[in-house]
Amino acid sequence: MRVFAAAFMFLCCAVCAPKIVQAQEMKVSPSTDRIEVTTGFDGADISVFGVAQAGHDIALVMKGPQRRMIVRKKEEVVGAWINRRSIAFESVPGFYHYALSRDDLAEEAQEIFNMKAIGLNRLDFEPGEGGRSVSYYAAFREALIRNKQGEGLFPLKSQQITFLQDGFYKADFHLPSNVPKGRYTIEAYALKNGEVKAMDQNGFDVVQVGFSAKIFRFALQDGLSYGLVSIAIAFFAGWAAFTFLRRD
Amino acid sequence: MQVYLPIAEMSVDAEVLIALGVSVGFLSGVFGVGGGFLTTPFLIFMGIPPAVAVGTQANQLVAASVTGVLGHLRRGNVDLRMGMVMLGGGMIGSLIGVFIFKGLQYIGQIDAVIAFLYVILLGMIGLMMLFETVGGLFQRGKKQQESQPFHAHAVFQNLPYKIRFTKSRLYISALLPACVGFVGGLLISILGIGGGFLMVPAMIYILGMPGLLVPGTSLFQIIFISAFSCLLHAVANHTVDLVLAVILMLGGVVGAQIGVRAARVIKGSFARLFLAVMIVTVCFFMAADLFLPPADLYSTEAR
Numbered sequence: 001m002r003v004f005a006a007a008f009m010f011l012c013c014a015v016c017a018p019k020i021v022q023a024q025e026m027k028v029s030p031s032t033d034r035i036e037v038t039t040g041f042d043g044a045d046i047s048v049f050g051v052a053q054a055g056h057d058i059a060l061v062m063k064g065p066q067r068r069m070i071v072r073k074k075e076e077v078v079g080a081w082i083n084r085r086s087i088a089f090e091s092v093p094g095f096y097h098y099a100l101s102r103d104d105l106a107e108e109a110q111e112i113f114n115m116k117a118i119g120l121n122r123l124d125f126e127p128g129e130g131g132r133s134v135s136y137y138a139a140f141r142e143a144l145i146r147n148k149q150g151e152g153l154f155p156l157k158s159q160q161i162t163f164l165q166d167g168f169y170k171a172d173f174h175l176p177s178n179v180p181k182g183r184y185t186i187e188a189y190a191l192k193n194g195e196v197k198a199m200d201q202n203g204f205d206v207v208q209v210g211f212s213a214k215i216f217r218f219a220l221q222d223g224l225s226y227g228l229v230s231i232a233i234a235f236f237a238g239w240a241a242f243t244f245l246r247r248d
Numbered sequence: 249m250q251v252y253l254p255i256a257e258m259s260v261d262a263e264v265l266i267a268l269g270v271s272v273g274f275l276s277g278v279f280g281v282g283g284g285f286l287t288t289p290f291l292i293f294m295g296i297p298p299a300v301a302v303g304t305q306a307n308q309l310v311a312a313s314v315t316g317v318l319g320h321l322r323r324g325n326v327d328l329r330m331g332m333v334m335l336g337g338g339m340i341g342s343l344i345g346v347f348i349f350k351g352l353q354y355i356g357q358i359d360a361v362i363a364f365l366y367v368i369l370l371g372m373i374g375l376m377m378l379f380e381t382v383g384g385l386f387q388r389g390k391k392q393q394e395s396q397p398f399h400a401h402a403v404f405q406n407l408p409y410k411i412r413f414t415k416s417r418l419y420i421s422a423l424l425p426a427c428v429g430f431v432g433g434l435l436i437s438i439l440g441i442g443g444g445f446l447m448v449p450a451m452i453y454i455l456g457m458p459g460l461l462v463p464g465t466s467l468f469q470i471i472f473i474s475a476f477s478c479l480l481h482a483v484a485n486h487t488v489d490l491v492l493a494v495i496l497m498l499g500g501v502v503g504a505q506i507g508v509r510a511a512r513v514i515k516g517s518f519a520r521l522f523l524a525v526m527i528v529t530v531c532f533f534m535a536a537d538l539f540l541p542p543a544d545l546y547s548t549e550a551r
Binding site: 083 | 250251252258307315483501541
């Protein structure tokens with residue numbers, strides 16, 4: 001019976017999608033490999049498609065470029081609330097999201113989830129300065145996650161992976177307008193009985209283009225000329241306002 | 249309509265920015281104030297990083313001051329010599345200010361310092377204006393007793409480097425206007441405000457300049473100090489957002505025109521009362537931000 005089933009599947013695969021679906025294999029691909037941040041940019045939707053062996057559960061992780069983040073805590077000083085303590089976290093992804101084919105997958109494959117950092121509470125960003133207790137960091141870590149969630153850069157909960165057809169899956173993600181620019185990675189894991197059976201990686205770029213990119217590059221590469229141009233524009237605007245919109 | 253600000257690296261409502269520009273322009277049209285004290289806090293409130301708000305505001309100030317000074321120049325109400333001496337001090341002030349800003353940002357205290365300075369400066373000015381206008385409304389005609397003006401004090405008279413300012417008919421130490429300019433430069437670089445509300449009384453009471461020459465001369469030196477500050481912010485911090493500045497300028501031009509027309513209808517003392525109430529309100533919000541327990545004790549910053 002098993003042999004028959006395997007043979008049948010093989011046949012199906014060979015006929016339907018000979019290039020992609022193979023036993024123990026999985027593929028993942030974003031709907032676009034380039035998201036352009038223009039002057040009118042107001043966030044973007046991105047879908048992730050892939051194929052996996054039927055019957056496998058799937059977990060997807062999307063990560064943006066990493067940055068060093070400083071978390072500060074306010075304390076009361078003579079009645080005023082002022083930043084007192086701070087902790088730096090190295091390698092915090094500028095964007096993080098994940099999708100699961102089943103909500104209860106996390107409990108079933110805890111070890112894998114921990115290892116592959118799937119889910120917010122498993123994200124591991126190292127505190128820059130050592131020598132403090134874990135509980136001391138915990139509050140800062142939580143605050144960082146809460147703050148990122150508020151900005152829409154970290155998820156409140158996982159996205160749902162939907163199967164379009166046996167083995168073909170899809171997940172939708174939204175990137176808010178404040179997403180950091182750079183290389184984004186997508187990791188896809190096929191799971192069965194709490195074990196990784198197959199995995200694939202892919203990615204896309206978020207790039208600033210057009211007028212907005214020109215200004216950004218100009219400002220960063222040649223601050224002096226940029227500053228002079230800004231001042232010239234301001235002088236012109238001030239003069240124009242006086243001349244063309246006379247007060248009398 | 250959403251517009252993406254390339255330096256702030258976020259998108260904001262263009263309508264909100266234009267509305268802000270128009271209201272600030274309106275204020276400057278009616279009262280002749282720069283309105284920076286409204287713009288900076290509002291931009292920060294919108295989620296724009298304080299550094300970008302202040303850097304961009306310096307640029308925006310250039311435009312507003314140019315418009316203002318041209319009118320005064322035409323009427324010959326600018327003491328260029330006094331302005332030059334002031335802006336000499338102002339350049340140094342804004343240079344030091346930019347470094348103070350950077351340092352405060354590094355240790356994470358820039359927000360608190362901005363709020364603190366706003367509370368003190370706006371609170372002082374706003375309350376003074378409030379008492380003056382309310383008092384003026386009730387006891388019109390009663391002339392105040394003139395006491396000896398500050399500038400006549402011996403301390404000020406005995407300072408070295410005396411220069412003759414023909415236009416203002418003054419013979420005073422160059423250190424005085426330079427110091428006033430210095431404080432103005434600090435304010436522009438740290439708070440992103442022209443500080444006209446502080447400079448004008450200082451020029452009248454400390455320098456003893458004739459009232460007629462004060463607004464024009466103040467605006468004249470603000471142009472160059474804010475231009476210098478803008479340049480420093482652009483070179484050292486890359487925090488001048490041209491898209492943001494241009495939108496604010498456009499709104500400001502429109503608002504100023506409405507304001508100038510409105511000023512002919514609005515009664516002077518009520519207009520001043522309105523401005524005083526507004527200043528006190530901004531001060532109040534800043535104080536609440538500083539002294540009320542925050543909703544979230546933690547804040548994050550990428551570096």
